[in-house]
Every structure is written in structure tokens, then in C-alpha cells.
Amino acid sequence: MSDPIHAEGMEKISTGIEGLDDITAGGLPLRRTTLLMGGPGCGKTVVSLQILVSGALRHGMAGIFVAFEENAQRVSSNARSFGWDMGEMERKTLHFIDARVRSDVVKGGAFDITGLLAGLEAKAREMNAKVIVFDAIDVLLSLLDDPAAECRELYRLNEWLLRNKFTGILTTKIEDDLPGTAQRYGFMPFMADCVVILKQRVTDRVAVRSIRVVKYRGSPHVLNEVPFTIGPTGVEIGSSSGVHPEPQPFDERVSTGIEPLDAMLCGGFYRGTNALITGSSGTGKSMLAGAFIEAACRRGERAVFISFDENSKDIVRDLGTVSLHLAAHLASGLLRMEAVRTESASSEEHFTRIKRIIAEHGPRCVVVDPLSALARVGGGLAARAVAERLIYLCRNAGITVLFTSLLEGTDPHLETTALHVSTISDSWLQLSYALENSERNRALSIVKSRGSKHSNQQRELIFSETGLTLTAPYTANGKVLVGSDRAKREKAVRSERSPMRHPIETKPGDDE
């Protein structure tokens, strides 16, 4: 009399949803009952449908979808809208049952769900179905209008699933702010072997979806709440299993597009790493990003430029003023530019979209300008997780990525903590204004550059019609000279031709 779970080990059915298999350590329990709970509109139907369709598509596992709330026709056309091939498959391996309770039905005494189960059992046998979804089971149960009877029928259903060795997926509505409804179906989680809660919250006016495996009998699982999206191809779950394969590091350097900066970094960024450029408004972050991308295209590398809240055309025009010409690369298809409206979606949705763009275009270099835009939508924590995952995604794909981040105050250390990406970025360049003699000059310094020697000196960043450049630093009385001070000094040095001139060379090894 051994418990089949322990006797056979945990058998699972892959959900076919990226990320869900991760957080459930391989999928849902086979021949057991899984409960999907969540408020209205949080994605229960789509998640359960996708699991069913994927089981049919990938594993040839026939399934039945019993729709208690929605028109079954609409549910199956919903699946088609996600591009899941339903034609032949639907006839053979998927069956949709419209089980909406007619509104004009009269209740004239006690009843149970034996009729439905008998019908389903026969249908399942006929088509050899293994997976059965009961979508919005609460609608059927509420017909009983008696907590004891609801509990009894739910147990009947569960017993029936187990007896027939079906993999059952039950979805039910709960409202987290109405404790009554949670209590009402409080017994449900005890019955199921796996319980998953879906949520949809509005943070900063943006809807954010999340999923959490609350319980998984006999299996490890990720306990955390994980963000997910419903995109054009279905559900995508941002896995947070925390395990990232370590990619092979590259020795190759990638040019920043600015020669003197490459020199400061001993040749540029390492291939496959990420660089962060921080700076307040107008310090030239996008210009630096443009230089990096333009250089990539000149080398013949595919590249992606993602900008938040700025038109691609404006960026191309602005970069043109400093001799960075992207139009030809856009035309040749080497470069893909995507302008994204920050407020149009949650950070998770932005992530999914960026991921798709990267997958479609296959770039070697990517710019996200500014990454800090993500922090504006859907809450800082979610945005931070997204930024991290974006970094890992690029790192694993060997993509060199450059992020910009807007500083709105004066303390760079305070500001960069908004997304905390500076701690996981490989290189960090800080742009600022150097105010001297009522002049405002742009200055660049390298805060860090992992695994690489770099200059520790602040340089002046100069934009001109011929391009971007950095000046060699001039020092006087222990100060780096910028702007007209530097010009004066340069002139003086030229006229003196004196050996007093001290352009400070990049001294490998003098950092940190």
C-alpha cells in the first residue's frame, strides 16, 4: 500500500510555458489535480488553455477543456489568436465543452455533478484524453449555493479525476481583498496537489501580472512571486530560478566608438559584457550610445537600439549632427531601432518585447536608452528584476549591451541605486557637467571597468560636427583643466613649446 507519488517518484507534465516549468521544477503533477486561483482577468483561462494546448501539440496528449463561464467557441478561437495551431489538432486531440449554466435554469431540489462526470468520462475514453481543464469551476459550484454541498461536489470531482488517472486543472476565481470568497473556497487548496495563484495588480497605473506556486505536494518549487505577461504568443513567465549558466568570457574587445575612450578602457568593452552610462539630462548619454552602435554597424555587426520615449527619427537626426550616421545601417537591415513608450506597458511587458526583438534580430550589440525608464512603470522592484534579467539575457547570448540611466539629482551614487544595476554592470561610465569659470563642460569618467585596467581620470567630452571625442587631460595645480581653461593651457603650452606640458597618458594599472 504505497503512496503512488513516492512509489513512482514525481511524474510531471511540462506546461509548455516558458518559466512555469522552472518554478514548478518540471511542470504540473501528472494524474493529479492542480488548482489555478486568481481574481477576474488575471489570466487563469489563458494559462490553463496554453498548458492543455501545449500538452496536445508537444506530447500528443489529448485533452478536454470544460468552460463554465466563457463561450467554448470563444475560448478555442482565443487559442488560435495566440498562433497555436488548432486546426487538425483540435479535431483529434482537443475538445471544448460549453458548460455554461443557462440563466433560465430553475433549481428544484438537491443535485450533484454526476451527469457531467459521466459525460466527460465517456468523452475522455472516446478520444483517449489525459488532461482535463475545468475553467471557472466556481461558477458550477455556486449553483449549489451551499458550502457543504460545494465541498462535497469538489471532492467528488477530485476523486473522479484520481480514479480515472486524469491530470486535472481547475481554475477558480478569488478576490484577495474579499476574504469571504477566499474562505468560501478555502478547502480547495487542501484537495489539490499543486496550487498556483495568479494576480494582477496596478502599480503606478500600470497593470502588473504575477504568478506564484503556493503549494506543490511532494515537489520542490520556487516560492517567490514571479512576474508574467500575456503577449501575442501566449503566456511568458520571467523565471527567477536564480540559476544562470555561466557563459564563456570573451577576450575580445568591442570599441565604444570613441577612440580616446577605447584607449582609456584599454581597447573598449569586453565582448559580451554590459556597460552602464549614467548622467543627468543633456550630458550626452544617448550620443555615447549612438557612437557605440554606429561603430558596431561599421564593423558589420547586427545591432539593436531601443529607446524609451524618443522617436527613432529624432535620434538618427541628433546623432547625424555629430557625424554618426545610422540611416544607411537602418536601410541595410543591419540596425534595428525600436522606440518604446514607457507608460504603455509594465516593465515585464517591456522585457518580453525587448527579448522578442533580440531573438528576431540576433544582434551582437544592443543599446537600451535609458534603462531607467523601466523604473517608472510597475514599481521599482519589478523594474530592477527586469533590468537584471535583461543583463543576464544579453550576457548569456554573448551580446555586448550598453544601458544608459538618467540621473535627476546631483549625487550619482544616490541616483544609480534607483535600479541598482550599477552593482551588476561590468563597466560604468559617469557623465557630468564640470562647472568652471561659469562654463558648463561635459565631463566623462570611468567609475568601474571589471577585469580591465582603465584610466581613473575625468576627461572632457566634446561633441563636434566631426564626431565625439575626449580631450587629453591637462593638469595644473593638481586640477584637471576643462573648457577655456584647458584651451588657454593648450595654447600656452603650444607657444611655450615647453617641456612643462603634461598630457597625462592612460596609465594602465593606476586605477583603484
Add this chain to the structure above:
Amino acid sequence: MSNSAHSGSHPNAGHVFRLYLAGNAPNSVRALANLYTICQKYFPQSHRIEVIDVLKEPLRALAEAILVTPTVVKVSPAPELRIIGNLSDQDEVLRALGLPQKENA
């Protein structure tokens, strides 16, 4: 397989009911008895009760969207009417059928 319980003298009876039940389940047995009593009392001359056992004809029950048992469908006269349950809630059943409530008291 449906077994029809004919009652009354007219073959094309005025009241036709279809009762979906689940074998000998208590609610099913009670529903049949209750329906029979109602028919005897209100339509003694003209009624027909068709009994469908969902355990024997499960696919038919599914096709006819029978979710719960017992379910009674009043087929005629139109309009069609569905009553779920064992019909013990007589007030509700009679009201739904448009019959005078209780009792010749």
C-alpha cells in the same frame, strides 16, 4: 438507451418531460417519484416522461449539456424549461411549470 414511461391515454401527450438521472442515485430516484406524482396530479390524462440514464448514455447527456443530475427538461408544451434537482422543492417546481401552488386545501 431510453426507457419511456408512458402514462395517460393520448399518444401525442400534452406534457412531455425528459428526465436525466444517474442510475439509482437517491436524488435521481426521488426526482422520478416527484415528477411522476406531479404528472399524475396535474396532467393525469396527457403526459409522457422519458427517462435517460446518464450512466448508460453519457455522450448524449454531454451533447445535451446536462451538467448536473437529476435534470428535468420540459420538452412540450413550448417553451422548453430546465429544472435541476430532485424536485423536492415543490413550490419552486410548480411555480416554474406555471401550476397552481399548493394545495386543494
